[in-house]
Amino acid sequence: MDEQTEELRDLFVETTGEETVTEDQSEDRGDLGDAVSAEEAEARVRELVGRMRERYEFQSGLDDGDLVRVVTGFHAGEGDAEIADALETDEGTVALARLDLHLVREGDREAPLSMDDLRELIVADVPLEERVDRLDADAEAVERYSRVIEAERRATRANHRFTDEFAELLTDADLRDSHAADARESGLEEAAEDIETNTQL
Template structure:
């Protein structure tokens, strides 16, 4: 304990008469630093996934162990291709798993039409094929043409709208849950990464802030 810390401690004891509180707080900070091991984080991630499965209808078909790997891969900034290799699935399945788990990337929202327009159609419960028409994804003549080529264009348009509809629906589910699950995933995996030193670039700023907090607490 340096001189400044000692003076602050003496002032606190003199003011409150509660020396034991200071000692308890010091112990608690130590406990928090060691609260979540990587193994504990993995277990709690699976518990969160189980809770989500009870609440939502999952579409990917992956089991909870594979879904746990999807979560850790997402927060490690792995691509869907990398995650797909790790769980022995294809990228489309990984995307569905991420949507099931509310794990949407900013790049997932780069739609060829305004997502706000799609959200409005979803709220109005407009059928998928009609969404493509209203968003003009098929082009001006594709919906009226009966040729094989134009039918393929229409199918591709519906697939595109369905993909971004899944993005919007995942965001809506997350918002209704107050982003609780994604926040808990992030908290758990950030804690684990602090101890494992495997944090990706997406977590770097958060780690720097944590380090500043630790330094401030040490000085106090």
């Protein structure tokens, strides 16, 4: 399915509330409303990572298995340092990997320069060195926050489909496989079931 077809499908789903468009298109993206185990979710995350690698030029140098760990760690609430320790790499590599995968933290936007001005320069296709001059900012900072904005732009052009699918797969799997027992033991079973019912597609 090409990008335009996927965008039309997303619009159809939002407008009608129906998941089925054609058998081929539905099969390509999958019905994320279906219950999946943690193992199935991880396998589908790996498929999404592979699709992203085919579509984008990744910068981090991590392999697909490590990138899956970045995605799962991000959605488990781990910081870059924790993920880096698990992968025996450095935080900078993990941050690059997150941005490759369109996973932007709120802290990534906390810049010592105007992100709005930087975004305008990027949209205008102004070279990096000229961005540094125009913003009168540290070159390393401009490069770092340019990567954040570029990741956000890629995610927007993709209608956030990859980040949305990561979130839905891993949130659903984590709630079912990791937290359901704890919720029952703490007397929150009924509330959890209500939330699950309300969030089904």
